[in-house]
Amino acid sequence: MTCVPCKILERIIRDQLMVYLCNYNLIDPNQFGFLPGRSCTLQLLRCLDDWTSSLDIGIPTDVILVDYAKAFDSVSHAKLCHILTCLGVGGNVYRWISDFLSGRSQYLRVYSEISELEPVASGVIQGSVIGPVLFTLFISDLQTNETLAVMPKFADDVDLYRSICGVDDHIKLASALEYLENWSNDWQLPIAAQKCNVFHIGRADMLFNYSLLGNTLNTVSLTKSLGVWMSNDLKSSSHCDHIVKTARQRASMIKRCFTSNDRNTLFWAFCVYVRPILEYASPVWSPYLIKDIDHVESVQRSFTKHLPGFHNKVYSERLKLLSTDSLEVRRLRFDLTLCFRLLHGLCDFDFNRFFEIRGSSQTRGHSLKLVVQPALRDCRKFFFANRVVKVWNALPENLVTATTLYIFKRNLKTIDLSKFVRWA
Numbered sequence: 001m002t003c004v005p006c007k008i009l010e011r012i013i014r015d016q017l018m019v020y021l022c023n024y025n026l027i028d029p030n031q032f033g034f035l036p037g038r039s040c041t042l043q044l045l046r047c048l049d050d051w052t053s054s055l056d057i058g059i060p061t062d063v064i065l066v067d068y069a070k071a072f073d074s075v076s077h078a079k080l081c082h083i084l085t086c087l088g089v090g091g092n093v094y095r096w097i098s099d100f101l102s103g104r105s106q107y108l109r110v111y112s113e114i115s116e117l118e119p120v121a122s123g124v125i126q127g128s129v130i131g132p133v134l135f136t137l138f139i140s141d142l143q144t145n146e147t148l149a150v151m152p153k154f155a156d157d158v159d160l161y162r163s164i165c166g167v168d169d170h171i172k173l174a175s176a177l178e179y180l181e182n183w184s185n186d187w188q189l190p191i192a193a194q195k196c197n198v199f200h201i202g203r204a205d206m207l208f209n210y211s212l213l214g215n216t217l218n219t220v221s222l223t224k225s226l227g228v229w230m231s232n233d234l235k236s237s238s239h240c241d242h243i244v245k246t247a248r249q250r251a252s253m254i255k256r257c258f259t260s261n262d263r264n265t266l267f268w269a270f271c272v273y274v275r276p277i278l279e280y281a282s283p284v285w286s287p288y289l290i291k292d293i294d295h296v297e298s299v300q301r302s303f304t305k306h307l308p309g310f311h312n313k314v315y316s317e318r319l320k321l322l323s324t325d326s327l328e329v330r331r332l333r334f335d336l337t338l339c340f341r342l343l344h345g346l347c348d349f350d351f352n353r354f355f356e357i358r359g360s361s362q363t364r365g366h367s368l369k370l371v372v373q374p375a376l377r378d379c380r381k382f383f384f385a386n387r388v389v390k391v392w393n394a395l396p397e398n399l400v401t402a403t404t405l406y407i408f409k410r411n412l413k414t415i416d417l418s419k420f421v422r423w424a
Contacts, residue, residue: 056380062173062198066159142158159225160180243296316424
């Protein structure tokens, strides 16, 4: 809990610190979270790009999911200051951050009883503006050789993965895990070994016992990564089942708790409390199976059908009267918006990893047409980088070359996407 003037000063220092770090490329490219242009959606897409590429040619992948225990509270102040010094942060900024962290104390209050003050010897200040950035810089020192494994990080969530072609690949991944364990011990960042698992992608029976802190890690076929459920075949059905169940419970609560019979008010509550559950990180998991598309859409169809005066109206008419779109259309727009951001450099991410722009020899369409990458399996055919190409190539020139993201979003709403979706 810091005062408003302190938060304003934190924001100023954080923004200038980020400008310095970005200008000199001091941020680990594998680090996502609390950084401009590096969202959890991009990290998940980057991982899925590697996993689906391997699975498409029949090569399984082992992913080690590492969980730190009370990571934000365990950061050593002395070691954090050392990292800042190594990054070239000095002068008044360094002294201000050092003073901001030091000399703090905390107490516990239960009703009217208050404990004695205890000094805070470690941890970044949660709830502060600059705290998440400081933690990001602290863990950015954790880097492994990519010849052993890839290590994407989102704040305190760390994954290790490698395509497995033989025993040597298992050994290399185990070596990367050993390095992570040693780094965590040296930098006093405790690992919650009981929460760490091995996520095996693919059907090949090439299981290997990985150890962490003397314990053999469990192998799972279904895991939740940054809010998205993933199965070992990389299909989105499991995630769709989970979000639909949660969304229906939330929609039912709205029907029970809201006494208003105004359909616009009820649908507003649906948009605020239910729809975000069904749309979070949709470019990562957007379904391609008809059963999954219908399953997700059924939440909005059912809710709108029970709005006052809508019981005898078809779904398309209900959407028109509510001035909204189907969930499928909205997911497609999210895909196109992310594609626009990547192609126009609005994300801190190399778009060449996902897309290849056609040469200038084309005679039809716009100048930013994309190439569909070859794929054998559905998980790769319907991956974001392939799924969005057909629709993107059909957009008009003035839309894909819009000068701002706002103009693109505004004009995209005027485009008829009904021929690309099941629920228009």
